[in-house]
Amino acid sequence: MSPPVKPVPSAKTRATSYDVARLAGVSQSAVSRCFKPGASISPKMRARVMEAAKQLGYQPNALARSLITKRSGLVAVLVASTMNFYYPEVLFQLTQHFAENGMRVLLFTVDSEADADTVVDTVWQYSVDGVISASHLSRTQFERLQDRHIPVVMFNRWFDDVSSDVIWADSDNAARELIDEQVLGGHRRFALLLGPELSMVGHARMAQVKAALSHHGIEPVSEAVGDYGYASGAQAAETLMAAKPTTIIAANDMMAMGLMDHLRTEMNMRVPDDVSVAGFDGIASGQFAAYQLTTIRQPIGRMADAAVTLLLQRLNRDDVSHERRRLDCLLIHGASTTPLQP
Amino acid sequence: MSPPVKPVPSAKTRATSYDVARLAGVSQSAVSRCFKPGASISPKMRARVMEAAKQLGYQPNALARSLITKRSGLVAVLVASTMNFYYPEVLFQLTQHFAENGMRVLLFTVDSEADADTVVDTVWQYSVDGVISASHLSRTQFERLQDRHIPVVMFNRWFDDVSSDVIWADSDNAARELIDEQVLGGHRRFALLLGPELSMVGHARMAQVKAALSHHGIEPVSEAVGDYGYASGAQAAETLMAAKPTTIIAANDMMAMGLMDHLRTEMNMRVPDDVSVAGFDGIASGQFAAYQLTTIRQPIGRMADAAVTLLLQRLNRDDVSHERRRLDCLLIHGASTTPLQP
DNA sequence: AACCTCTTTGCATCCGAATGCAAAGGTGTT
DNA sequence: AACACCTTTGCATTCGGATGCAAAGAGGTT
Numbered sequence: 001m002s003p004p005v006k007p008v009p010s011a012k013t014r015a016t017s018y019d020v021a022r023l024a025g026v027s028q029s030a031v032s033r034c035f036k037p038g039a040s041i042s043p044k045m046r047a048r049v050m051e052a053a054k055q056l057g058y059q060p061n062a063l064a065r066s067l068i069t070k071r072s073g074l075v076a077v078l079v080a081s082t083m084n085f086y087y088p089e090v091l092f093q094l095t096q097h098f099a100e101n102g103m104r105v106l107l108f109t110v111d112s113e114a115d116a117d118t119v120v121d122t123v124w125q126y127s128v129d130g131v132i133s134a135s136h137l138s139r140t141q142f143e144r145l146q147d148r149h150i151p152v153v154m155f156n157r158w159f160d161d162v163s164s165d166v167i168w169a170d171s172d173n174a175a176r177e178l179i180d181e182q183v184l185g186g187h188r189r190f191a192l193l194l195g196p197e198l199s200m201v202g203h204a205r206m207a208q209v210k211a212a213l214s215h216h217g218i219e220p221v222s223e224a225v226g227d228y229g230y231a232s233g234a235q236a237a238e239t240l241m242a243a244k245p246t247t248i249i250a251a252n253d254m255m256a257m258g259l260m261d262h263l264r265t266e267m268n269m270r271v272p273d274d275v276s277v278a279g280f281d282g283i284a285s286g287q288f289a290a291y292q293l294t295t296i297r298q299p300i301g302r303m304a305d306a307a308v309t310l311l312l313q314r315l316n317r318d319d320v321s322h323e324r325r326r327l328d329c330l331l332i333h334g335a336s337t338t339p340l341q342p
Numbered sequence: 343m344s345p346p347v348k349p350v351p352s353a354k355t356r357a358t359s360y361d362v363a364r365l366a367g368v369s370q371s372a373v374s375r376c377f378k379p380g381a382s383i384s385p386k387m388r389a390r391v392m393e394a395a396k397q398l399g400y401q402p403n404a405l406a407r408s409l410i411t412k413r414s415g416l417v418a419v420l421v422a423s424t425m426n427f428y429y430p431e432v433l434f435q436l437t438q439h440f441a442e443n444g445m446r447v448l449l450f451t452v453d454s455e456a457d458a459d460t461v462v463d464t465v466w467q468y469s470v471d472g473v474i475s476a477s478h479l480s481r482t483q484f485e486r487l488q489d490r491h492i493p494v495v496m497f498n499r500w501f502d503d504v505s506s507d508v509i510w511a512d513s514d515n516a517a518r519e520l521i522d523e524q525v526l527g528g529h530r531r532f533a534l535l536l537g538p539e540l541s542m543v544g545h546a547r548m549a550q551v552k553a554a555l556s557h558h559g560i561e562p563v564s565e566a567v568g569d570y571g572y573a574s575g576a577q578a579a580e581t582l583m584a585a586k587p588t589t590i591i592a593a594n595d596m597m598a599m600g601l602m603d604h605l606r607t608e609m610n611m612r613v614p615d616d617v618s619v620a621g622f623d624g625i626a627s628g629q630f631a632a633y634q635l636t637t638i639r640q641p642i643g644r645m646a647d648a649a650v651t652l653l654l655q656r657l658n659r660d661d662v663s664h665e666r667r668r669l670d671c672l673l674i675h676g677a678s679t680t681p682l683q684p
Numbered sequence: 685a686a687c688c689t690c691t692t693t694g695c696a697t698c699c700g701a702a703t704g705c706a707a708a709g710g711t712g713t714t
Numbered sequence: 715a716a717c718a719c720c721t722t723t724g725c726a727t728t729c730g731g732a733t734g735c736a737a738a739g740a741g742g743t744t
Contacts, residue, residue, distance in 0.1 A: 261631035
């Protein structure tokens with residue numbers, strides 16, 4: 001029996017650090033060190049190894065590496081797939097910022113807490129380094145991640161009863177500003193288009209609006225509930241208009257857009273001449289010339305940046321207490337609102 | 343020196359198959375087999391192991407598993423992050439279909455071939471099982487993946503000189519139908535809003551339109567080039583209208599929307615009364631009441647399904663020759679076009 | 685009871701890279 | 715030349731699960 005001779009790695013087989021080591025005439029550890037920044041390696045050896053690596057097309061196997069380092073370089077991002085254009089914007093911003101920091105995004109579309117259950121397991125199986133949740137995640141599921149010491153950053157959502165890392169856009173000032181301006185402009189009859197029952201941001205936004213209104217001694221003339229989607233905005237139009245409001249505040253831009261379209265197309269009303277419409281989020285499509293929505297814009301780019309930064313911090317120091325990072329929203333004056341004519 | 347006693351895995355340490363094996367009093371292999379569907383295991387043992395696993399909160403480590411099985415369960419999806427709402431739709435569809443088939447999506451936003459270079463390396467490092475490219479990917483980069491035997495499915499794009507697996511939406515019939523109807527409706531003065539120079543679909547679409555036109559002996563009265571974004575559509579409006587077309591065909595919906603908005607808002611024109619506008623893609627926002635775009639819709643859901651299916655096939659049989667799967671587009675009659683009044 | 689067959693189980697090894705430790709090499713001082 | 719000290723290198727082991735193979739067990743037949 002002849003001694004086992006390792007074949008030269010053909011195109012079919014992936015070159016390993018051993019292959020590179022053999023070709024360069026060094027040990028496998030040396031190869032490993034060459035690909036680890038800051039490791040102890042002489043320039044001469046690095047050159048030799050790199051030459052061999054290039055020749056074999058060698059790239060370190062990230063999975064094998066994470067097995068031993070306990071760092072996968074993977075981040076899970078949870079977003080809703082529902083047709084709210086807010087999510088793609090957040091997702092792409094997050095992905096870009098993570099890429100800049102050498103992390104890859106595992107994407108999960110989560111439209112219910114039931115979906116999230118699977119995700120929590122998968123996240124665990126894949127040794128994901130951290131999670132950004134911009135969608136459904138129950139307290140139990142969150143705690144399951146906490147128990148497993150997987151850092152989670154909540155994106156514009158949080159739990160009342162559990163402490164967590166949170167990046168959120170505070171719309172309080174902007175909302176008050178919006179209401180104050182509208183009242184100053186003569187508006188007294190406000191209609192509200194709320195978000196779905198369990199949306200925390202939705203509640204917060206509408207609470208802010210109501211607080212600002214009641215500061216002026218004003219009660220909304222009508223309310224309706226939507227699901228953040230375009231269609232639900234359109235659907236709410238008739239109900240809301242029944243009370244003859246002069247202005248409508250929607251809990252997000254998508255619904256505001258649906259609302260505007262329905263008002264104009266189906267109800268033959270002019271926006272803002274007959275009724276003003278404002279939204280929340282500041283999504284790109286809300287600023288299309290057809291809408292030019294007055295809205296309370298979240299600084300999505302900076303939020304994504306902050307979320308990524310916070311998560312990376314957590315990876316290094318698990319101990320520190322949770323952080324709630326607040327960023328301010330900005331009131332965008334669009335052409336969908338106007339003062340009441342005297 | 344006392345013999346090394348393995349501590350009971352605390353909450354801090356992740357339970358491994360060895361931990362489960364010890365607790366259940368069986369071998370590690372048995373545990374492994376319990377989590378492999380179709381493996382040879384007696385019901386009695388499976389029950390014992392599962393009980394122990396549940397007790398320890400054990401979940402197999404997907405990274406360790408893929409190290410030996412050569413299957414990571416990861417798929418890379420390449421999309422552009424540019425504000426073309428077509429991509430999020432494709433992305434979410436793909437993600438959902440992959441999830442249903444037990445694969446996870448690694449998301450890469452790729453806005454240039456330079457970006458794609460990094461992606462190709464990363465894909466290799468992470469032992470990604472396959473790639474779906476709906477964005478930039480050079481022939482060289484594609485071939486680099488081919489050489490490494492990583493299956494790639496091109497989503498609505500392809501190379502002229504290299505064979506590859508492709509899922510594409512054929513707009514030929516729908517485009518001809520659109521043009522025929524418009525000509526039948528009395529339109530003779532067509533303007534074209536083209537996509538960016540290197541977009542293959544863009545070229546194909548416009549080639550189809552031009553072919554259909556020339557079949558009627560018609561030459562476009564004006565052309566402009568955009569970048570598929572909303573703003574570029576708006577920007578092209580003045581140029582295109584200079585030649586007084588009665589109808590404009592845009593290479594995608596985003597540009598058509600920008601165009602419509604600019605025509606209405608800035609140029610005080612009515613669509614479709616003064617000029618008709620049609621697009622390609624069939625994205626959700628194009629069907630908002632403000633636009634009701636006449637468009638040539640891609641069956642995105644079925645395309646995503648087909649792409650996922652095709653990729654999964656490729657994972658099992660590397661040998662078979664490449665497949666080009668064609669799906670037909672559908673002409674959507676919106677309110678953005680109208681026959682010319684006689 | 686002896687024998688055969690089919691199913692279960694455990695052993696040992698492997699996947700590919702990282703790293704603590706000790707050995708080897710290099711530089712400088714006296 | 716001898717010694718100390720710092721850098722570079724290699725060895726051996728580790729991460730956690732999958733799997734071929736042989737041994738053990740279960741069930742059936744004569």
